[in-house]
Amino acid sequence: MGEKDRLKKVLFFKDPNRISDALQGFGIDDYSGKQTLIKLHMGEVKNKYFSKPEFVKLVVDVLLRKSAKPFLYDTTVLYNSRRRYVEGYGKVADMHGFKDENIGCGVIIDDEGIPVVVEGNTYFVGNKLYEVKHIVGISHFKGHIASGMGATIKNFGMGGVTRExxxxxxxxxxxxxxxxxxxxxxxxxxVCPFEAIEVKDESWNIKEDACFGCGVCIENCKYDAISYVRNDLSYFLACSTKACVEKKKVIYINDVNRIARNCDCDPDSGPIICPDIGYFMSDDPVAVDAASLDSINKVKPDVFQDINKVDPYKQIRYGEKIGLGSSSYELINL
Ligand code: SF4
Ligand code: SF4
Structure with missing residues (x-):
């Protein structure tokens, strides 16, 4: 196979109203008549930067014009939040504007899944995500304390599977x-959401079983007295994404705007660390993240590495290694 054959197409556009033309470039006609899952992160309460309903509606409008049957989708979260439960997440989605009357389709939140084995580990893919064969991923691009950055691979790898x-x-x-x-x-x-740390007089103790590795304590310690062991979360994210999307028709969109220091799971995701760039689209989850990250690096070199002290390319390299996709791409300006 020549170099040209390995290059995956990634479309770039700044104007969200070009979404219809962009989707056409990835065979949106195939979605006609099909139940279509739109994988989203609908934002933690008080978070300001998650992908906005106005943009999601543009995607839904195209799908409805193609006679697809779209719905918005996410899974419940691990940490203490209203989004930990199906009903609570439904209310947060509604509060953030993700509701039928605004968007033109309903919302499904899953908290049970089907086991899928990738590279020897089992990932429980949300029931509906497992069942549906036609998917559009809309992923907001931002920093992440444990994986350097989060976009498509994070949206599916963490957001497509159950709490377990x-x-x-x-x-x-x-x-x-x-x-x-x-x-x-x-x-x-x-600040620990899981009451895992006890500080008394001059003693500091952690209950290992209670700690979920969320990193909130590390973010909040002003004295650099806590650091992270990162046991390759990036590797697990790449494998879990593969469990979610393998053998499916998926179009991936990265919303590379409102690029904050921290994740949309954080009520306060910190300052904006890079100016808005635009939207990237591909049918390859590795290529779309690679192209988005490369573009950010041109404007703000190594910004995620400097802030979060984790190589954000790790998840991309792992994705390529396990056959999730290709980091070689051809970027086409729409
Ligand atoms: S990483 Fe820190 S804040 Fe998070 S659960 Fe563990 S001890 Fe608590
Ligand atoms: S200095 Fe840091 S590790 Fe020590 S008690 Fe305060 S927040 Fe916790």
Whole structure:
């Protein structure tokens, strides 16, 4: 196979109203008459930067014109949040404008899944995601404390599977305590959503079983007294994405705007760290993340590596290694 054959097509456009032309470039006509799952992160309460209903509606409008049967989709989360439960997540989705009267289609939130084995590990893919064969992924691009950045691979790898699998993937990411720097202020204990840390007088203890590796304590310690062991969350994300999308027709869209330091799971996802860039689309999940990240690096070199101290290309390299997709792409301006 020549170099040209390995290049995956990635479309770039700035104007969201070009979405119809872009989708046409990836065979949207095949979605006609098909139940179509739109994988989204509908935003933590108080988060400002998740992909907006106005943009999602543009995608839904195209699908409806093609006589597809779209619905918005996500799974429940691991941490303490209204989004931990199907009903609570439904209310948050509604509050953020993801409802039939605004968008033109309904919302399904899953919290049970079907086991799929990839590279020797089992991932429980959300029931509806497992069942449906036609998918559009809309992923907001931002930083992430444990994987450097999050976009398509994160949206599917973490967001497409059940809490049990989310816990499995986070399990290797645990805080390490550095006694020399600690002033025993207790902030880490107060902010931990899982009550895993106890600070008393001059002692600091963690309940390993209670810790889900969310990283909130690390973000909030001003004294660099806690750091991370990252047991290749990026690898698990790539494998889990493969479990979610293999043998399906998927069009991936990255919304590379409102690029914040932290994830949409965070009520306060921190400052914007890069100016808006636009939208990237591909039928290859690795290529779309690679093209988006390369574009950010041209404007703000190594911004995610510098802020989150994790190589954001890791998930892309792992994705390529396990056959999820290709990091070689041809970028076409629409
Ligand atoms: S927030 Fe940092 S300095 Fe304060 S108790 Fe926790 S580890 Fe120690
Ligand atoms: S990473 Fe820190 S904040 Fe998160 S669960 Fe573990 S101890 Fe708590």
């Amino acid at each position: 699998s989310k816990k499995f993937m986070h399990h290797g990411c645990k805080p390490i305590f550095n006694e020399e720097n600690c002033c025993y202020c207790g902030v880490c204990s107060e």
